[in-house]
Amino acid sequence: MILKPLKREFFERNTVEVARDLLGHFLVRKIDENTILVGKIVETEAYCGKNDPASHASRGVTPRTKIMFGKPGIAYIYFIYGMYYCLNVVTEPEGTAGAVLFRAIEPIKGIEYMMKLRNAKRIKDLTNGPSKLTLALDITKDLNGTDMTVIGPLYLAENKNKGNFEIVATKRIGIKVGLDKDWRFYIKGNPFVSKK
DNA sequence: CACTAGATTTTCT
């Protein structure tokens, strides 16, 4: 399997487009030289910065959100509900806020390692939720700000054989505002999607 | 299977 990182130009676009185009590509987590975890992205959500009331960046720049206004292709990781992390990748040109939340991946490589980290019994429950996948890939605040366009501990890789699949667009999950937009995308029929 | 509550701490008001 060839794991070539996606270029920064891929992320330097409209957030909704990036969210949709990321489906089918790979999320790569390098623990060390011998341990590489790979998952196929099957579910994402778009958070469009300033004009999106559900986005953390809608209320302007704060110590936490400034990363969303920065360079595209950078990891934005935040802590939520006192116990969980969520992983995003920054989109739009520098100066414009935007990010794509990874909601679910399909485990491809390093499944046993993920099972240990998650203490899960069924593969199906390993990565089918935004905080489940950060637990399975050992993603914490330490990786906040990581450049995901170069090979490193955490990056996004191109899948040349994505194949054909149908993309479903629905309302986003777990938020109370901005529900008029269908900015959640997932691969139709994939068993690792977090929720119908 | 559907629904409810509890865990727990960063972040901003």
Added chain:
DNA sequence: GAAAATCTAGTGG
């Protein structure tokens, strides 16, 4: 001080 881009265990049908 309240809310938060969630998950899990527990209850009841």
